[in-house]
Amino acid sequence: MHSVYEWITTPITAGLLRGALDLERTARGVLPHRLPARARAQCDDGTLTMSEAQPSGVRLVFRTRATAIELDTVPTKRVYTGAPPRPDGVYDLRVDGRPAGQGSVSGGNTVTIDLATWAAEHREGPVGTLRFEGLRDGVKDVEIWLPHNEITELVALRTDAPVEPAAASGRRVWLHHGSSISQGSDAASPTTTWPALAAAHGGVELVNLGFGGGALLDPFTARALRDTPADLISVKIGINVVGTDLMRLRAFGPAVHGFLDTVREGHPTTPLLVVSPVLCPMHEDTPGPSAFDPGALAEGRLNFRAAGSPDEVASGKLTLRTVRDTLSRIVAQRAADDPYLHHLDGRELYGEADTAALPLPDGLHPDAATHRLIGERFAALVFGAGGGDSGRGGAFAERGGAGTVSRAWPGP
The missing domain is CATH 2.60.120.260 (Galactose-binding domain-like)
Structure with a gap:
């Protein structure tokens, strides 16, 4: 020293x-x-x-x-x-x-x-x-x-x-749960993961429960969300369930309902946003599990591939398209009795039009530039933020139509 x-x-x-x-x-x-x-x-x-x-x-x-x-x-x-x-x-x-x-x-x-x-x-x-x-x-x-x-x-x-x-910031608390992408896999630094960037743009205080490989609708995670104070909660569901080949369609829907029920026990009127997966070409129509590509490893590169077969969808194996359709339907069903529940299609954050300029380097995770893109889009869609690190957060962007954030998050 x-x-x-x-x-x-x-x-x-x-x-x-x-x-x-x-x-x-x-x-x-x-x-x-x-x-x-x-x-x-x-x-x-x-x-x-x-x-x-x-x-x-x-x-x-x-x-x-x-x-x-x-x-x-x-x-x-x-x-x-x-x-x-x-x-x-x-x-x-x-x-x-x-x-x-x-x-x-x-x-x-x-x-x-x-x-x-x-x-x-x-x-x-x-x-x-x-x-x-x-x-x-x-x-x-x-x-x-x-x-x-x-x-x-x-x-x-x-x-x-x-x-x-330090004194309390006075900002509203955004509690987020998701997969390795939400944790920040392949982001450049901790303040440039997409949730950290979105929080900065939106002027909110982030609690990030994004877990690499761990967004699996676990009841104990739902209870953690239930018991953590928050002004806005978002749950990004799907890629890990497909990538681990954890469950079939019969189990997935009830598991989502149960997860949301538990969160609602502690947050009955907190704005709750369900976000479906961003685009991941290898799992759009091909089930998991995700597996390491041995050819890439032999070349000293880390790359992933889908180890399932599209033929298995008929037997209930999940793809990202199936997951998105199920989540959209569940939110629409529950929103009839829950005016604080919202849905966002993850392809609005990263979709087909983005893949040419910003492909997923390992087939699964976004790079630093894509984290920035996702963070900026989330802030604009969800917080009504136009960007910049200094402004206070706005509201849920008040937009209509299936698969969009459709009700306002009240302003400060």
């Missing part, structure tokens, strides 16, 4: 964190979680265990005069055998709401995953340090957005001036 600063160490508590539903104390520090402990105890799936602990949308928020900040963390790096190396997770610094720096932390733990068997080997590593310095003097609001794709154990926060929790 450099000696030019007189460091003040501030305990990292829930009062300094936004976007996390739980904070687990560990041997070295604290670990933010995006699902509560009771939910985590009800599922031993390794993919969900990893993704819910990757702090997408979670940020340290505080007020200080500090010109230098150090954050000690223990990141968990993922290594996939036979796949290209993954870049280190990115931390985004924002000061008074504006971008002010980025950094990464080396070292940390490593989990090596065998793509053939999904066996995982864990290796513990050292604490690393993130540093930002040269910040302007004077009182300011500081946000450090944690990596959206890297488990991050928080060990110590040091500054060269005292820290206090």
Whole structure:
């Protein structure tokens, strides 16, 4: 540690964190979680265990005069055998709401995953340090957005001036649930995932429950949504159900109804938006499961393919077209008794006309430019926001017609 600063160490508590539903104390520090402990105890799936602990949308928020900040963390790096190396997770610094720096932390733990068997080997590593310095003097609001794709154990926060929790923003809370695309897979940084961009454009406070591989209509996730305070809730459903080949059409419809019923137990009049999948050409008419393309792996690339057959649709296997049709029908049915329920066709966020200029690089996930496109379109359609990071959110865009957001979200 450099000696030019007189460091003040501030305990990292829930009062300094936004976007996390739980904070687990560990041997070295604290670990933010995006699902509560009771939910985590009800599922031993390794993919969900990893993704819910990757702090997408979670940020340290505080007020200080500090010109230098150090954050000690223990990141968990993922290594996939036979796949290209993954870049280190990115931390985004924002000061008074504006971008002010980025950094990464080396070292940390490593989990090596065998793509053939999904066996995982864990290796513990050292604490690393993130540093930002040269910040302007004077009182300011500081946000450090944690990596959206890297488990991050928080060990110590040091500054060269005292820290206090930032005042409540006064913004309305947007609670969102979705898949790896919502978590931010292949986005450039935590503030440039599409939900983070949409929240910034719409002037709302984001709680992101997007889980890579984990948007599977799980009852414990519905209960987490039910029990989390929010002014707007959105659930993006479909791609994981198809990609995991988890259920057939007979189970899917009732599972959606049950999921929405549970959310409504805690939020009977909160605007609730059901979003169907964005376009994914390989699964539009071909069921899952999604599988790694062995030819691409042999070339050192990570690519996905649909391992099902269109012939299986007749027996009830799901495609994205089937999912969209089912979701549209369910929302239309329920909206007769629920004036706060809305539907958005995901192809309005990324559709057929976008694929030529912005193809999905691995066949499944959008790149950084497409995250920006989706975020801007969502903000315009849902928040009535025309873009920009400084404005307060508007309303649900009041639009009519099947498959669109059709009722206003009351303004501030």
